[in-house]
Amino acid sequence: MSRPVKPRKIKEVPVYNYFKPIGIPYIDLNEVELKLEELEAMRLKDIENLNQAECASRMNVSRQTFQLIIDEARHKVADALSNGKAIKIEGGNYTLNICSYHCKNCGEIYKVPYEKVFHFCPNCGSANSDCEGGSIFCSKECIKAKKK
DSSP states (O other): OOOOOOOEEOSOOOSOOEEOOTTOOGGGOOEEEEOHHHHHHHIIIIISOOOHHHHHHHHTSOHHHHHHHHHHHHHHHHHHHHHTOEEEEOOOSEESOEEEEEETTTOOEEEEETTOSSOOOTTTOOOOEEEOOOOSSOOSHHHHHHHO
């Protein structure tokens, strides 16, 4: 049984999410679907010029996982450019941030995606946790209360 895929951290959801080659009518157009984490991998490596370890760290994945993500992204983009296909950017397994929580029952500190509303301690299963805060990104009520 394989492990569940943990969300990959991305900076933002792109405003422009569809690119079409000129001269090919929509009826004849094939598409490739680029996941948001694949676009993020290309942005970090090819635009920000970060090394693989820095990219992996920013996305909260291992270097091997980062390499798999960027290889797939580059394959899809090359296929689209070489074969006149549209690129549709959507979906994937991503998060905009990772939040840290401290379990009040067992003391475990664990991380969950920002977007996840309900979460349980991976050690004891308790829902009795406090947000660790510390992220400028976070705008949840628990962080606002800690800043006061």
